[in-house]
Amino acid sequence: MKAICCLLFLSVFSIISLRSLSLSLNKAYTAAITRRHLGQAKLTDGFEINIDARLNFPNPRLKKAYYALQEWKKVILSDPEKMIKNWEGIDVCSYNGVFCAKAPDDPNSMTVAGIDLNHGDIAGHLVPHLGLLTDLSIFHINSNRFCGIIPDSFTKLTILHELDVSNNRFVGPFPNVVLKMPKLKYLDIRYNNFEGELPPQLFDKDLDAIFLNNNRFSSVIPENIGNSKASVIVLANNDFKGCIPKSIGQMTKLDEVIFADNELSGCLPDELGLLENITILDVSENNFVGTIPEGFGKLKGVEMIDIRKNELTGTVLEGICTLPKLLNFTFSDNYFNQLEPKCEKPVRPELVMDYRENCLPKKPDQKSEKKCEPVVNREIDCESVGCKSQVDSDEESKKKKPPKKPTPVPKPKPPPVPTPAKPKPPPVPAPAKPKPPPVPTPAKPKPPPVQSPPPPVFSPPPPTQSPPPPPVPSPPPFDDIVLPPEVGYSYPSPPPPIFPGY
Template structure:
């Protein structure tokens, strides 16, 4: 009975409350406008807006958007966050490659970039201590596409140290953000479709030790700042650069310098002697160089290759060349050199090829004669009496009828090394090692 009484009491209370609310509603409905407005305000506060739409919705408080959505979760698990960063960058490049004759990009699927993606290599990045994409090797892949550029690719690979992209169809601009890639040491853009002026963007990549721009269509001048970069290798051959060789040429601390097959003019600056501690191979062939050879070339005591063939150079060979003790390949062919070949040069201990053909030399000594017999020295098409395959007398007379001299005439007999020209042989490897720079004269990878 007690339970029934309680239930009845509760029902009575609810009925009474309902009656009170009904009376209140009717009162407010018949109230004056001020009370009506107050009711409307109450509804707005309680309901969050004007029911049925109002004339001034801007008065309403902003809707509650609820809790913000979390960022989308990647469907992959990557080896590190540094790898995860580059995944979308690689996929964007893949979308730009419309021709992939070797099917390289078929492997660019999934999260395992370090082990599964052809052309990509990983290493532990020093400042993070985790695996990161460090090396891109696209040599010979022949990628192409109408919008295939490096922008948005290598400049978005923050841990990149090496990019080799020889023999593809990359074009467009070189990324301006190269300077932000803090570990970029090697950049090979050779044999692509780049054109326009020298890519000044590379000057910001101050960690570079290897720069290869050969076999493109760059034109204009090479900025002098290039010759102050701390490079080991500079290959800019087979472009359309037009300028005089810079006076600060010798400031470049490279081992291998290849400027061949451009339109470079003027004389070889005497500053080249400043590169004596580093310069191993230098190739100036097939340009438009003029003037006489500076005697400072004889200071290049580490050089194994010196090639100035197919230019417009003239004068006698400086006697300082007898100090090039490590020289293996010496090529002065197809110029306008003249005089007697200094015999001490033919005593250089490592000389494997000495080409003086197609000049106007008038004599050789006994040591040089030995090299001719051994087919090390080529003096064909000169003006040397008694030797076969020389220019005609008329051609030689026509050349020498014009006065010829060098502004550095007094230094041509200067010998900066010991008076004993012959030095012990210092051959490096069987068959010699010289000629790495000559490989750069072919468009494909070294």
């Protein structure tokens, strides 16, 4: 009986063992078949490429490009213009917006050298797999609906020459990946939602064009801005504070600089007069105080100066009004109270000036005397309102500014007011003259309300100032990409600035 039971047990055990062995063999066989059809290659970048082994690619570069672009295609949520509709098959060089050229280190191999999906209204995000496109020289995706952040894998794009992700929905701090792109010359991240501080290392890079406007940056402008070799810098429409560092005078190659519509303060630095090659200078819509630096009269190549909507005072100098190439000089909505003779009637008829909303006697469209008097009579000590390494809060600024008294004058002055925000002085013995004492606060955070808010429309505007409205213009056709080992693709001139409001 025991023998029969043992026999039955061994039979059942053998059946179970054989069945398990069969299942294991089936799994192994299936895996072997799968491996035959899927080529697997682990890359040093941390990606594992799974591609049908039956697909034959001309070279490994195009194989990686195929994998990266197909992974990107998977996260495209909307493509209303059908820009990536033909992203099928192994011929990635035929994909819309993808451009191939001979590899810079191997003229016998074709590779993906550029991507241009501008103005596609595409919705999605960038995938880390794009870091596999290590031969990219140009990456243009402006005027779409890409969101999220710039992947860290973009640090692998070591020969990238142009990065244009403008007019999208990217977020987060400044994309520090661009600081690790050694060949980058053209950086355009405007019209996004980047925020926070601007890294000083940006101005140590060998960039030719820096477009950061229309984001949410809120730091001071780094003191080393003068180290930059850029010809165009646009920081407009952010929330930069503090004032313009004096090192800007070192930027002798600077052609256009736009600081408009921020929270910058202090006096305009005299070093702006050292920008001998500048053609466009825009510091409008900030909180600058004091007078126009005399150095502005040395800007022999400048074509447009815009200083409107600040708290500048004093005299408009004829040295500016007689600059040989100046076509547009806008100083409206300030507190200037005098024009030198050649500014009263410009000697060059093509010069367009806007002097509205100032305190100029016998001129139309000026501020009321009530608004003008407290500011025009205010004495400014530029040393006390100069650039600081850190931006004080509003409360700290109010506490620190009153002890910085202006240069003493013969007339007696009342003691410092304990609450600077109040325009009304405390009761003190009246000075010799009945005229009310000057307001001790060196600078108010904001100018008084303006009755005429819209900026002027000039006729005719100078040709160089015609603003291309966003979105950012597409680059020229990318028919023949040449990738020299040292400089990469020769990128087009940066787009002209947008006036007013970038």
